[in-house]
Amino acid sequence: MLAIKDLTKTYKNGKKAVDSLSLHIAPGEICGFIGHNGAGKTTTMKCVTGILSFESGEIKVKGLDIKAHPLECKAAIAYIPDNPDLYENMTGIKYLKFIADVCGISKDKRESGLRKYAEILGLIDNLGDLVSSYSHGMKQKLALIAALMREPELLILDEPFVGLDPKASFILKEQLRELCKRGGAVFFSTHILEVAEKLCDRVVIIKDGKVAVSGDTAQVTADKSLENLFMELAGHE
Numbered sequence: 001m002l003a004i005k006d007l008t009k010t011y012k013n014g015k016k017a018v019d020s021l022s023l024h025i026a027p028g029e030i031c032g033f034i035g036h037n038g039a040g041k042t043t044t045m046k047c048v049t050g051i052l053s054f055e056s057g058e059i060k061v062k063g064l065d066i067k068a069h070p071l072e073c074k075a076a077i078a079y080i081p082d083n084p085d086l087y088e089n090m091t092g093i094k095y096l097k098f099i100a101d102v103c104g105i106s107k108d109k110r111e112s113g114l115r116k117y118a119e120i121l122g123l124i125d126n127l128g129d130l131v132s133s134y135s136h137g138m139k140q141k142l143a144l145i146a147a148l149m150r151e152p153e154l155l156i157l158d159e160p161f162v163g164l165d166p167k168a169s170f171i172l173k174e175q176l177r178e179l180c181k182r183g184g185a186v187f188f189s190t191h192i193l194e195v196a197e198k199l200c201d202r203v204v205i206i207k208d209g210k211v212a213v214s215g216d217t218a219q220v221t222a223d224k225s226l227e228n229l230f231m232e233l234a235g236h237e
Contacts, residue, residue: 001027001154001185002048007057009043017043019209020057025154025187025202028180032196032217033189034230035206041189042082044206045156048187049079061154075103078152082159082189084143088132092123092142095131099146113149120171121145136163148175155179157188161195173199197226207233 002025009018018040025031035041046052048059050070059066061073087095096118100110118124121141131139140163147155155176161169176186176199190196196203196217203220205213212233213220221229 001025001029001062002187003058003060003063004044004048005058007044007047007054007059009040009047009052009054017209018047018054021206021209021211023204023211023214025185027153027183027185029201030176030180030186030199031188032200032203033187033206034191034193034196034203034226035189036234039206040209041206042158045079045081045158045187045189049077049156050074051079076153077156078147078150078154079156080143080147080158080160082162084139086131086139086142088130091130092127092134095142096127096146096149100149103150105150109151110149113151114145117145117148117175120175121168137165137168140164141168144172148179151182151184152179153184155184155186155188157186159190160188161190161192169195193225193227193230197221205230205233 004024005022007018007021008016010016021040021044033041043052047054048066050066050073061076064072066073087098090098096114097110115124118127121144123138123141123145126134126138131142134142160172164172180186200217202215203217203226204211213229
């Protein structure tokens with residue numbers, strides 16, 4: 001579903017945010033992307049989604065190169081950044097319909113998907129309110145509804161559990177598994193290592209722009225917790 005080979009991204013100040021990074025995610029897999037602040041997680045995700053350009057390496061979504069086939073790749077992806085930019089002068093329902101229009105979602109699909117995810121995430125009664133009146137958690141739910149109603153083949157999430165209450169976090173985990181059962185894939189970053197260890201089929205730990213550990217979660221954590229492994233890589237006892 002996603003294949004990254006030798007990705008390198010350097011910013012104008014000379015900082016190499018991502019350094020020859022390679023990883024792959026198969027259909028049906030949930031992959032956790034773990035690293036300290038500034039390790040290169042968000043930069044990698046923005047390169048995958050086409051938001052950022054990169055000077056070398058290769059990114060393929062469903063076998064298509066992101067540079068050669070940007071529209072086809074983006075059509076398969078739904079991306080939620082760590083701090084989603086929403087149109088706060090819109091109501092929740094108008095925002096979701098706007099996203100559906102932009103993404104070309106059919107009327108039947110948008111109505112069923114919109115209602116389904118708004119109900120299970122507990123936002124159905126607030127869709128008539130202005131987004132500006134939403135709490136951080138409600139805005140996160142709105143962004144999730146907008147992404148999930150598209151039924152993406154590759155869902156990319158940057159710290160998706162921040163701001164969500166325990167019930168919403170549980171529901172999100174269920175929906176990520178459901179997406180994978182349908183043949184999709186999930187690529188998400190998180191600092192909540194317990195969630196990553198329990199939820200992910202594979203994990204990738206990145207340090208200073210390079211992959212430090214990558215593999216099936218069960219193999220990576222064979223004799224220690226993911227938290228202990230991460231702390232060792234971070235240079236702690």
